Amino acid sequence: MASEYVTVAKVRDVPAGEMAAFNVGGTKIAVANVEGTFHAFDDTCTHQQCSLAEGDLDGTTVTCPCHGSQFDVTNGAVLAPPAMRPVRSYRVRVEGDALQVSL
């Protein structure tokens, strides 16, 4: 079955080096812009449910603002504790000026 993409924002809403979080069907999804390439992942840190989009993005590493857990935005893998479980990652694409995420 073809996956369904949902438009979450305009491309310009997430400038390079920045992140933003969007509510997609009840799930908060973060989108990171790494030098023009977009990556989407669960915004909610698996450690203590803080918003990762409110943290810092350094290259492809996102750092949680609350307790410093780090994740790879390209695949959701844990790079540094205290989080121990990965965040889910999602497919993301650009259609015209629309940023779209597939749940």
Next chain:
Amino acid sequence: MSATFVIVGAGQAGGTAAAILREEGFAGNVILIGAEAQPPYERPPLSKQYLRGEMPFEHTLVRPANFYDEQRVQTLFGSYVTRLDAGDRIVELADGSRIPYDKVLIATGGRPRRLAVPGRDLEGVYDLRTVGDAARIRAEIAPGRRAVVVGMGFIGAEVAASLRSCGVDVVMVAPSRLPLVHILGEEIGRLLEGLHRDHGVEMIFQDAVAAIEGVGRVERVTTAAGRHLACDFVVVGVGIEPAIEFLAGSGVQVDNGIVVDEYCRTNVAGIYAAGDNANHYHPLFGRHIRVEHWQNALKQGAAAARSMLGRGAPYDEVPWFWSDQYDVNLQYGGFHTEWDELIVRGRLAERDCVAFYLKDGRIMAALGVNRGKELRRSMPLIRARARVDPATLRDEDADLRQVASSSEDHRQHSALRSG
């Protein structure tokens, strides 16, 4: 014959060290000895999510429970080490067994300081260090029950916050004028007092517990000033002391914990220490410091393991910790014992700020109040003990990352000029 590395203490530091030995390819024997029955787990949730019943114990494990078998780490959980014989390189257990080692890491952490008051051993009086302690306190929690929390350090404050969140009535007793005022100063002390007051904690300052009373079980706490506080249970959080009595006679130097160099080596060959029990020479600060926080246990434990393998590097992480109380996330970075200027970026009254602790114009440490991102961005400034114009620190429009990089440029120019 392959070498045997023994790790005494199976907390965050010891568990991490065992894992790092294997990750770094050590093929010899690894024996991990812990006084508690459980595999290594993280302690931060014990005063927070675990205490409130929001997190299962399994989520606190440093590594999955089967990790140690899979990695051929021999575990002796529920075992006390009673003596270390540095001459024959043997650790002795309470059951009399003797375990030879080639190298040993001491990561026994700390144990709660005990109140020296009558009634200390009554039922319903708890310390908080282990998951067992946390489980016992958790069993006391119910809306409308009354607790006395002794001490307003981070453990006391977090326990009070957790108890209030569960509907327990809380009275806190502390000797200080304000919470953590000696460490964090008047402004932050007031902020923390206001936070707990807003959440209905009754705080009694400049007083101390004189006696804990009850028939078999605690019924009330009497203070030095003569207050009588009726209660259902008591939680004591008055700090820890290093759990290192078994080193008596070993020749290992002890002074506010086990004295180690920047590589986590003690004065005795083959003996290392890390975590809460280690008084470590910190190259950045040029002095020994003993840190009782999660990040230090994690990273110093790893650093000690690499040192044991001969691949060590000076451990020079800037100390960092967090504390969650109600809806407030506190994060501290750096190390300061004194300061002559406190610069507040943001709004203290709204509990939304970073407080910078300066000494002679240099940033020694910072405390973020619901400003984790900015605290993290301040870490390079703290590491450099940078001189930054106070007006710039206060300026909310100034990006601390840019401040840090321009401060770095400044330092390099200064170095060039002076070189």
